Amino acid sequence: DFDDDKGDYKIVFGDDIHYRYEILDILGKGSFGQVIKVQDHLRKKPIALKIIKSRQRYTEQARIEIELLKLFRNIDVENKYNIVHLEDDFVFRGHVMITFELLGLNLYELLKRNSFRGLSVGLVKRFSYNVLQSLALLAKNYVIHCDLKPENVLLSDTNLMSVKLIDFGSSCYINQRVYTYIQSRFYRAPEVVLGIPYTSAIDIWSFGCILVELYTGIPIFPAKNEKELINFIVEVLGMPPVSLIIQGTRSQIFFSDPSEKVNLLESNLKKAPGSRTIRSILKGADENFIQMIEGCIQWEPKCRITAINALKSPWFIENVETASKTTTRRCKISIEDITKHTPQLQKFIAGR
Ligand code: ATP
Ligand code: MG
Ligand code: MG
Numbered sequence: 001d002f003d004d005d006k007g008d009y010k011i012v013f014g015d016d017i018h019y020r021y022e023i024l025d026i027l028g029k030g031s032f033g034q035v036i037k038v039q040d041h042l043r044k045k046p047i048a049l050k051i052i053k054s055r056q057r058y059t060e061q062a063r064i065e066i067e068l069l070k071l072f073r074n075i076d077v078e079n080k081y082n083i084v085h086l087e088d089d090f091v092f093r094g095h096v097m098i099t100f101e102l103l104g105l106n107l108y109e110l111l112k113r114n115s116f117r118g119l120s121v122g123l124v125k126r127f128s129y130n131v132l133q134s135l136a137l138l139a140k141n142y143v144i145h146c147d148l149k150p151e152n153v154l155l156s157d158t159n160l161m162s163v164k165l166i167d168f169g170s171s172c173y174i175n176q177r178v179y180t181y182i183q184s185r186f187y188r189a190p191e192v193v194l195g196i197p198y199t200s201a202i203d204i205w206s207f208g209c210i211l212v213e214l215y216t217g218i219p220i221f222p223a224k225n226e227k228e229l230i231n232f233i234v235e236v237l238g239m240p241p242v243s244l245i246i247q248g249t250r251s252q253i254f255f256s257d258p259s260e261k262v263n264l265l266e267s268n269l270k271k272a273p274g275s276r277t278i279r280s281i282l283k284g285a286d287e288n289f290i291q292m293i294e295g296c297i298q299w300e301p302k303c304r305i306t307a308i309n310a311l312k313s314p315w316f317i318e319n320v321e322t323a324s325k326t327t328t329r330r331c332k333i334s335i336e337d338i339t340k341h342t343p344q345l346q347k348f349i350a351g352r
Contacts, residue, residue, distance in 0.1 A: 007053030009095050011036060018092045021049055021099070028106070030151075032058050032169045033095075037102065047087060048103065052096040062096040065168045068143060069098075081137040082130040084154070084166040103164055104155035107210075110333070111150065111217055118217035120334035121289055127153070127163045128211060128292075129316060134165040135207065135307035139200040146170040146182045148206035150213060161335070174199060185226070186219045190233060190240065191301050193226050194248030201301035204310075208296025212281060215289075215332075220281065220297075230254045231268050233299075236281075238274030239263075240299040288315035 011034065015023050021038035024046065028035040033052040040047050052062040069086035079085055087099040107127070111118070119127075131153060138145055145152075147170040156162045170182055182202075183192055189205035191198050212220040220236070223229035234240075245251045245258040256263040278293050292315045295305035305313070 007055040007058065008034060009051040009054070009093070011051075016041075017049065017097065018090060021047075028151075030167070030169075032062070038099075040099070046102050048100040050098045050100065052098070054094045059096050061169055062098070064171065066096075066098060068168045068171055071141065071143075072137065075141070076137065080133075082134045082156075082162065082164045083137070084164050100166070102157050103166070104157045104160070107150035107153045107155075107163065107214065110155065111214070114217070114331070114333050116217035118332045119214050120332045121215065121285060122335040123333060124211060124214045124289075125315065126161055126335065127214065128207075129311070130163045131165060131207060131210070132307045132311050135200070135203055136311060138171075138203070139307055142174045144172055144174060144177075144198070144200050145203045145206075146172060146179075147184060148203050148210065149184045149187045150210055151184075153210070185223055185229060186221055188226075188229065189301070190230070190244070190299055191248075193230060193250065194240075194244065194254070195250035196244070196247045196301075199301055200306070201304045204296050204304045204307065205301075207307075208293050208304075211289075211293050211296065212278070215282060215285065227254065227266055228268065231264065231266075234264060234273050235269055235271045235276040236274070236278065236297065237299055244299055286318075288313070288318055291315070 011023060011026065013023055017023065017038065020042050021040055023036055023038055025037040026034065027037050027048055033050060035048055035050045037046055038049045039045075052058050066086070066089045069084070072081070072083045073086055075081075076083060084103060085101040087101065089096065089098045091097070105113075131148075135145070135148075145165070145168065147167055148165075152165065152167040153163050154166055156164055170179070172178055177198065180192070180195065182198075183189065183206060187206035187209045189198065189202035192202055209220050221229055221232040223232050239262045240255075242258045242262060245255050245262060251258070254265060256265060278297060279290050282290055282293070292305075292310065292313055295310065295313075298304045
């Protein structure tokens with residue numbers, strides 16, 4: 001919704017930024033600005049540079065992004081929690097600029113390059129473990145990411161078997177929630193839609209949605225608007241508990257008076273409430289995987305699994321390799337693809 005080009009930095013290939021960073025390529029474009037690949041002539045290596053739009057709203061939020069990235073850099077000196085490493089930040093020609101370690105493709109691009117056929121359970125499991133480590137560290141420090149989605153999870157440039165979490169441009173501390181309009185719609189938790197004070201559980205909701213998408217290749221709730229989103233969620237989970245509806249400042253947009261039987265005001269259900277189960281969406285997936293996702297995709301934030309507990313789930317304890325062997329059908333990208341065919345795959349996923 002903030003998708004206009006006003007305030008964008010004008011990128012000229014071959015130009016130097018801050019007398020040090022030579023522009024090589026464009027890596028991505030988001031709502032906050034542009035991310036480019038640059039050659040750092042001081043440290044003599046390629047890195048990623050995020051150029052924030054020069055408008056006040058973005059500049060202020062970028063300050064928070066930088067503060068949080070510095071916090072994680074200090075806590076996570078060994079860089080084992082899979083959070084993108086911030087190198088530097090400065091202002092150049094009125095734009096806040098942030099430099100990062102260079103990472104690889106984002107997971108949306110990875111899915112796209114495999115024609116949305118999804119990844120093997122084994123690979124989903126590896127990536128999930130990485131993301132949960134990041135989420136556990138965030139929750140421990142009372143930070144909510146607020147924009148977890150495949151575009152914000154990137155393959156590590158040096159190790160294709162692991163991913164890192166990026167984009168703290170919408171993040172906040174639990175006790176300093178600024179915005180009510182957060183998260184990308186497909187991954188937006190119901191409490192955000194309904195206008196209920198949110199917690200780290202919104203990241204877990206998004207995480208659950210990502211798990212389904214990585215496995216099937218397609219988003220679980222690809223809604224065009226919030227009413228459709230609520231309809232899609234009802235198809236999977238049934239009607240929300242009254243206890244949740246009565247807390248929401250926006251519940252009356254979607255649901256009838258909760259003192260009577262709860263109904264959708266505008267019902268566009270293609271399936272009966274609760275009939276599109278996670279199990280049916282993931283046909284054939286193993287039980288521990290289904291349970292992990294069911295633990296994340298729950299109406300009630302308090303009932304969702306926490307990152308710390310998810311890391312201890314049986315899904316991670318069962319052998320990763322055995323799990324992946326049963327699921328290399330359907331042209332999904334598997335761990336074996338990544339390990340045995342690294343050169344080809346590297347070429348295949350070399351977006352840059
Ligand atoms: P959003 O619209 O999600 O808020 P944003 O404007 O905050 O996006 P980022 O998500 O930080 O921007 O970056 C946009 C894209 O640029 C990412 O999805 C990714 O593809 C690419 N990108 C970002 N950081 C890096 C990096 N360190 N290495 C390689 N590519 C990156
Ligand atoms: Mg982003
Ligand atoms: Mg962002």
